[in-house]
Amino acid sequence: MNEHYELDDTTIASSNHSSNSPVEGKGEEFHSYTWTITPEQAKERLDKRVHESLSMDISRTQIQMWIKDGHVLVNGAAVKSNYKCAAGDIVELTMPEPESVDIVAENIPLDVYYEDSDVIVINKPRGLVVHPAPGHTSGTVVNALMYHCKDLSGINGELRPGIVHRIDKDTSGLLMAAKNDKAHVSLAEQLKAHTVLRKYIALVHGNIPHDQGTIEAPIGRDEQDRKMYTVTERNSKHAVTHFKVLERFGDATLVELQLETGRTHQIRVHMKYIGHPLVGDPMYSRGTRGLKMNGQALHAQTLGFVHPTSGETLQFQAPLPNDMEELLKSIRNR
Structure with missing residues (x-):
């Protein structure tokens, strides 16, 4: 038997429904992005629209900081995070160079399933946190990867180098990380699609x-x-x-x-x-x-x-x- 659950709790036949929504537009380099706001996206907050459009796992707070620092422009001008987009607006994001990473590399054993110069796949044990956060800056997958790899992608800023996707602390299993920014963008776009x-x-x-x-x-x-x-x-x-x-x-x-x-x-x-x-x-x-x-x-x-x-x-x-x-x-x- 098949079952399809929806928000209104109505049961209907299961289908092959898919909601692929690729990024509307992308610059020539990995750190430059350009989108044109569609009529359906009009009146959305700028920070929300950029967050939804990016392939990478970057927080909305980080995007708000970029907007404040002038890294996001609308029709060539700086605006505030709560700017309401209009149809036809040209939104440009130029990612700043990642800051130097101040994370201590720790010799934490890793169960490596695959590794080359672009990507590493590990089997994460239950109980291991994926990335550092305020109040939890050591003993994470990132600390272990910093020790093991030496060459992780820095596209996510200083707290989550190389991390493309996450699994919860108390979930075990396979996790991939990028070892350079080109690989990071490719993997992130596959997740987005x-x-x-x-x-x-x-x-x-x-x-x-x-x-x-x-x-x-x-x-x-x-x-x-x-x-x-x-x-x-x-x-x-x-x-x-x-x-x-x-x-x-x-x-x-x-x-x-x-x-x-x-x-x-x-x-x-x-x-x-x-x-x-x-x-x-x-x-x-x-x-x-x-x-x-x-x-x-x-x-x-x-x-x-x-x-x-x-x-x-x-x-x-x-x-x-x-x-x-x-x-x-x-x-x-x-």
Whole structure:
């Protein structure tokens, strides 16, 4: 059986709907971008429009700083972040050179699945934070990569060199990072175009009755708790997750999930939305009794992309971590 979940909670037949929306325009060099505002984009805030149009994982706060410093022009003139775009406006972004990185390289072991002069793919263990943040400046994947690689991309500024996409601290699995700016842009644009293959394995509470389906519901910050995300139409982004049931245990279901988009906490939010939160999720499975795990039972098992230089399609698969395997073994032996 197929199931398609939408925001209004109406059930319709599953489809192959896709929402590819490539960047409207791009300059000749990786650090220069030019867009023409369409009638549909008119009246949007400038910072929001630039954030939506960029392929790279750059925060809206960073974009606001660039606008303030004059790195973003509208029709050749500097404006404020809250400038309301008009149809036909020419928006130009010239990224400043990345600042010197003041991150301590740390000899943290990495499970490297692939590495060359352009890209590195690692299998991240559960509990390891991907990038430094205020209050958490050491012991991260970036600290480890700084030690291991010496030559990471600096396109994301000083706190997240090389990081093209993220997985949560308590999610294990495959993660790619760029080792130069050309590779960074190529990988980021593949993510933007939804051509990167990302499949996850998760154990969720409850019995999902449908063999496969699609969850299509926009995700934004939870206005009651800013650390969390939720399905909402307010200040949200389009989000699509495809799922397939692998095994049922009565009070739990093992599923394969494929991301079409990559919003923060997307799988965790979407599974909670359809009534099947992830086992062990400390944020979205609160109050759920029964099966437990130290961190959500979510593993980024499969990662596939086109190599930035050779054009070869690469695909990698990482086995489930021991804690998930042990949990599944105990469930099967009940």
